[in-house]
Amino acid sequence: MPLSGVEVAKHDNKDSCWVIVHGKAYDVTEFLPEHPGGQKIILKYAGKDATEEFDPIHPPDTLDKYLDQSKHLGAVDMSTVAAVEKVEDPEEEERQQRIKDKPLLEQCYNLLDFEAVAKKTMKKGAWGYYSSAADDEVTLRENHEAFHRIWFRPKILVDVKNVDFSTTMLGAKVDIPFYVTATALGKLGNPEGEVLLTKAAKKHNVVQMIPTLASCSFDEIVDAAEGDQVQWLQLYVNSDRKITQRIIEHAEKRGCKALFITVDAPQLGRREKDMRSKFEDQGTNVQSGQTTDNSQGAARAISSFIDPSLSWKDIPWFQSVTKMPIILKGVQRAEDVLKAIEVGVQGVVLSNHGGRQLDFARSGVEVLAETMSVLRELGLENKIEIFIDGGIRRATDIIKALCLGAKGVGIGRPFLYAMSAYGLEGVDRAMSLLKDEMEMNMRLIGCTSVDQLNPSLIDTRNLGSHVTPVPRDSLGHTVYDPLVPPSFKPPKSKL
Numbered sequence: 001m002p003l004s005g006v007e008v009a010k011h012d013n014k015d016s017c018w019v020i021v022h023g024k025a026y027d028v029t030e031f032l033p034e035h036p037g038g039q040k041i042i043l044k045y046a047g048k049d050a051t052e053e054f055d056p057i058h059p060p061d062t063l064d065k066y067l068d069q070s071k072h073l074g075a076v077d078m079s080t081v082a083a084v085e086k087v088e089d090p091e092e093e094e095r096q097q098r099i100k101d102k103p104l105l106e107q108c109y110n111l112l113d114f115e116a117v118a119k120k121t122m123k124k125g126a127w128g129y130y131s132s133a134a135d136d137e138v139t140l141r142e143n144h145e146a147f148h149r150i151w152f153r154p155k156i157l158v159d160v161k162n163v164d165f166s167t168t169m170l171g172a173k174v175d176i177p178f179y180v181t182a183t184a185l186g187k188l189g190n191p192e193g194e195v196l197l198t199k200a201a202k203k204h205n206v207v208q209m210i211p212t213l214a215s216c217s218f219d220e221i222v223d224a225a226e227g228d229q230v231q232w233l234q235l236y237v238n239s240d241r242k243i244t245q246r247i248i249e250h251a252e253k254r255g256c257k258a259l260f261i262t263v264d265a266p267q268l269g270r271r272e273k274d275m276r277s278k279f280e281d282q283g284t285n286v287q288s289g290q291t292t293d294n295s296q297g298a299a300r301a302i303s304s305f306i307d308p309s310l311s312w313k314d315i316p317w318f319q320s321v322t323k324m325p326i327i328l329k330g331v332q333r334a335e336d337v338l339k340a341i342e343v344g345v346q347g348v349v350l351s352n353h354g355g356r357q358l359d360f361a362r363s364g365v366e367v368l369a370e371t372m373s374v375l376r377e378l379g380l381e382n383k384i385e386i387f388i389d390g391g392i393r394r395a396t397d398i399i400k401a402l403c404l405g406a407k408g409v410g411i412g413r414p415f416l417y418a419m420s421a422y423g424l425e426g427v428d429r430a431m432s433l434l435k436d437e438m439e440m441n442m443r444l445i446g447c448t449s450v451d452q453l454n455p456s457l458i459d460t461r462n463l464g465s466h467v468t469p470v471p472r473d474s475l476g477h478t479v480y481d482p483l484v485p486p487s488f489k490p491p492k493s494k495l
């Protein structure tokens with residue numbers, strides 16, 4: 001006999017808290033203090049259907065994994081559950097209208113166009129999580145702008161009739177030197193989540209890095225891959241190493257081809273857009289002097305397990321538990337690349353986490369220039385595979401990175417935005433646009449294959465100056481969503 005909605009609704013407080021997820025009831029009373037996102041958000045749904053809020057943040061196997069079976073109360077007759085009151089929300093109505101009026105997919109000509117559409121069509125909280133970066137977001141903008149300080153020195157009169165920009169990354173043959181980097185919470189942007197990125201990656205023969213904190217379960221993302229499609233695992237290291245070991249072994253068994261350990265996040269950065277939108281989404285009464293929501297945005301809510309004591313001393317342990325190549329993601333200085341070579345890992349990603357961690361961290365491409373000159377001087381340039389990510393929006397950015405010596409680049413937000421605004425077709429188009437740009441720019445620089453890209457083709461004299469001489473009305477500036485101060489009470493006339 002399924003439970004009735006009336007019965008579930010009785011358990012609507014912290015002394016007895018039941019919630020419904022996908023038609024089943026769960027007793028989460030004892031779990032309340034442990035919830036990484038804080039109690040408040042669960043209590044908002046106490047006695048009610050929490051599916052819509054639950055889905056983007058939790059992989060579907062979460063309740064089976066983390067909530068004791070005795071707390072699984074069974075099916076609920078959903079016809080007896082009171083529909084969640086739809087409060088009139090003029091902002092949401094406007095958003096729905098904008099979704100109807102959005103540009104045709106064919107009107108998006110470059111990656112920043114997807115960001116412009118996503119900004120106007122995504123839910124506020126989702127946009128807050130994807131677009132936010134640390135503190136004043138200086139590194140976020142610098143990531144993109146650093147590429148504007150590298151100029152080309154193209155060769156002319158080269159036969160460029162046939163251009164091939166395929167390459168190999170960590171042994172995987174790919175059509176173009178970028179990969180889909182790990183970005184958490186795919187379902188905030190699209191109800192299907194990360195599996196859409198898997199499908200697009202397959203179509204374009206590029207690698208997908210699976211995030212530890214995906215909205216889909218790890219197995220769903222691996223199951224969505226086809227044939228010999230290559231996937232890598234991004235790992236946040238849990239303070240409980242047994243959990244980490246289980247994740248690594250499972251990934252290796254399921255065929256993941258590399259392990260990217262994130263090393264730039266011993267604590268999550270303060271991402272104020274995310275914090276502010278979460279705060280507002282929860283309808284907290286800012287004016288009443290209540291304490292603020294302690295979950296501090298989606299990012300902090302989901303990451304409390306990450307081990308801040310992770311250090312170089314742990315690397316041999318990772319090497320002892322897996323045969324997958326190990327890559328450190330988030331390296332930010334040449335000295336640490338030398339250490340990475342010394343400890344025998346196979347690669348590094350020069351990255352600042354898309355500007356979401358340490359503000360005023362330098363861009364990956366600047367660190368790349370610094371690193372390659374040190375490695376070349378020491379004759380170590382072939383000892384390790386070097387990747388970068390952050391701010392890559394054009395094929396010219398990819399070419400610049402490869403000229404400097406990167407094996408490939410990771411791209412994060414643009415695919416999230418394309419997926420949020422236009423679903424799979426959007427990601428497909430974003431990748432096609434990059435391929436078109438790549439073909440044209442390889443020709444224009446006078447190269448027919450990626451092994452011809454070298455430092456003589458670029459002028460980096462201004463790279464380290466941190467002054468970008470581009471017009472402030474460049475596309476990147478146009479789509480950038482500035483930080484805003486806290487809002488005042490609306491004037492009485494508007495209440």
Ligand SMILES: Cc1cc2nc3c(=O)[nH]c(=O)nc-3n(C[C@H](O)[C@H](O)[C@H](O)COP(=O)(O)O)c2cc1C
Nearest residue numbers: 130181182183184262353354389390391411412413
């Ligand atoms: C919404 C979002 C979520 C992210 N989640 C993760 C994550 O879970 N693990 C991780 O190592 N990096 C994460 N990153 C960082 C990306 O892997 C990558 O370093 C960054 O997005 C590259 O910059 P870009 O967005 O400008 O391309 C995330 C980035 C974004 C934008």
